[in-house]
Amino acid sequence: MDTTQIIQQGEDYLLPVYNRQKIVLMRGEGAHVYDSERAVYLDFFSGIAVNALGQAYPEVVNAIIEEAKKLGHISNVYYNEPNVKLAKLLCDISFAQKVFFCNSGTEAVEAALKLARKHFRREGQDKFEIISFYHSFHGRTYGSITATGQVKYQEGLEPLLPGIHYATFNNIESVRGLINDKTAAVLIEPIQCEGGIQPADPKFMKELRGLTREKGIILILDEVQTGIGRTGKMWAYEHYGIEPDMMASAKALGGGLPMGALLVTNQVSHGFKPGDHASTFGGNPIVSAAAIANIETIIGKDLLVHAAQHGVYLRQKLQAVQAEFPQLFTEVRGIGLVLGMEMTRKAASMVSECAKQGLLVGSAHENVLRFTPPLIITEADVDKAIEKLRKAAAEELQNK
Ligand SMILES: Cc1ncc(COP(=O)(O)O)c(C=O)c1O
Structure with missing residues (x-):
């Protein structure tokens, strides 16, 4: 099935309880996921704070396979x-x-x-x-x-x-x-x-x-x-x-x-x-x-310490984006790797702009942009995500 067919079949057969992005995700590795058009996304959403180790983490995959065989x-x-x-x-x-x-x-x-x-x-x-x-x-x-x-x-x-x-x-x-x-x-x-x-x-x-x-x-x-x-x-x-x-x-x-x-x-x-x-x-x-x-x-793998450190790093970077776009963002809040940026408007269109730039994020309480990346993210991942966020913010400013 191609992308259009998958989306159409979803609209035809799934109860419409979600506002879905028109994206079909096919596979993932670590903090990256790939769609049916071969676009790659940095996943700072993690399936709503689920994928602590990102996608297809070998130890988890092996545990599933070995137990399923038994x-x-x-x-x-x-x-x-x-x-x-x-x-x-x-x-x-x-x-x-x-x-x-x-x-x-x-x-x-x-x-x-x-x-x-x-x-x-x-x-x-x-x-x-x-x-x-x-x-x-x-x-x-x-x-x-x-x-x-x-x-x-x-x-x-x-x-x-x-x-x-x-x-x-x-x-x-x-x-x-x-x-x-x-x-x-x-x-x-x-x-x-x-x-x-x-x-x-x-x-x-x-x-x-x-x-x-x-x-x-x-x-x-x-x-x-x-x-x-x-x-x-x-x-x-x-x-x-x-x-x-x-x-x-x-x-x-x-x-x-x-x-x-x-x-x-x-x-x-x-x-x-x-x-x-x-x-x-x-x-x-x-x-x-x-x-x-x-x-x-x-x-x-000491990922608690890793998450705490990268939470501080991500927060600092988000605060810099907030300072750069005060028309859009009023506050950065959260602890560790559950962070939110309060917006001056509804966050839904910013979530879409981020996806267009190859960054998956969520929203919360309508006007908060939500970041829940996998605990395994690196500083390089954060830097890339911030670059995408800045581009998305510039686009978002044109939307209103
Ligand atoms: C704090 C909290 N409690 C409960 C739930 C419900 O979890 P589930 O969707 O797995 O039923 C959620 C889901 O977002 C949540 O954030």
Whole structure:
């Protein structure tokens, strides 16, 4: 099929829930991807913060092939070795003592909401309310989308899940005002990514941890986008000197394959008993093998330090572009390799201009240009990306 035929067939047969670029990606290697017209792109989007090691990373590819030759899929009524190894690995590199595996970020959040309610009900307490935050994003299933504090994602889907209330991000009094004797959990992203790359304030996070401990409320972190090294640490909570009771992970977790996980402490784990929750594919051997290869590579190749250093480098370069184009950009924000440039206008056309220049980036909260490159990028990649960004910005200025 040629490019036009592929796009046409997509329009004919796919439900139109995405605003897609008219680009057909065919293959990739590291931080580069190639389209059906043989154009090459520097990928500073990574499939929305998924491809921590870029495309076709040999260790991950080999892990997938070797496991696929042995065992494709089994049910969770049996054990599989890669999955139990991965569960231990995740506990070794985090606060957690137990893991539940699923297939996506929204499922990981959903599991957290259910476990929080079950935990208190098992203890004989009628606590079921959840506090989340305005401008948050937690996924598209009903619990997660209700917890998502943005009306635009919820319109037309009502009635939503009862018992979820929204506090103001970075405002501890707003959280305190919503707490009552029915409050089970507070759910928060350390960086509101879809909400425009807004990092939580360190003082606020410490106060939130203190407040939730004092009131016996479960603190759930949504690290679906910020986890697995994206911020230059394995988990973003490490920047804040706190630990949650539960944490949702997904995106980069599976080394490019679909995987989600809920990580929890022993204490809250007792809320779930056999039959309370499940997933047919969760923790599948092939995905688990890919996830182990992905995480072991990130650790073994010191990519956390690499990501932190390149995050600083990219940020400085983005700030220079901001200074050069003040008509377009007002601020650079983020931590490590999840960075956003706030724009004076909607970011969608700038995203297209960047693609025309051979640079894949994303947008967030309509007016923020989002950069989530693979953790393996080099300074030379950043320099090239910045050159493309500058050209795109010059073109974008002609658009209005
Ligand atoms: C913070 C956060 N939570 C949850 C989700 C939902 O993840 P998924 O699309 O894998 O369901 C996302 C997706 O962007 C996210 O950024």
